Amino acid sequence: MRSQADATADGKSLAHRVRAAQLPLPAERRRIRLAAGVTYAEIGAEIGVTDVTVMRWEQGTAMPRRHRAIAYRRLLDELQRAVGEAKTV
Numbered sequence: 001m002r003s004q005a006d007a008t009a010d011g012k013s014l015a016h017r018v019r020a021a022q023l024p025l026p027a028e029r030r031r032i033r034l035a036a037g038v039t040y041a042e043i044g045a046e047i048g049v050t051d052v053t054v055m056r057w058e059q060g061t062a063m064p065r066r067h068r069a070i071a072y073r074r075l076l077d078e079l080q081r082a083v084g085e086a087k088t089v
Helices: 014-021 026-036 040-047 051-059 066-088
Strands: none
Touching: 014 066, 026 051, 026 066, 040 051, 040 066
């Protein structure tokens, strides 16, 4: 059994990782990507998947595994912040 220290050694609690893996609805994922002006291929390259995989995630026909969902969620959050910052400049 892992100790609390082991569980948080990477700085991310289980609850944090679960929250990070929760994705917006597929339509919102698409909206964020389009607002940022990036392609499926660019998202895929950043996360390490194909453009077809990203397209399926946006269509809701496939869901990423937890480690990919966390990376995808973080990227979507960053893109959304970048678009928001660009609107205020």
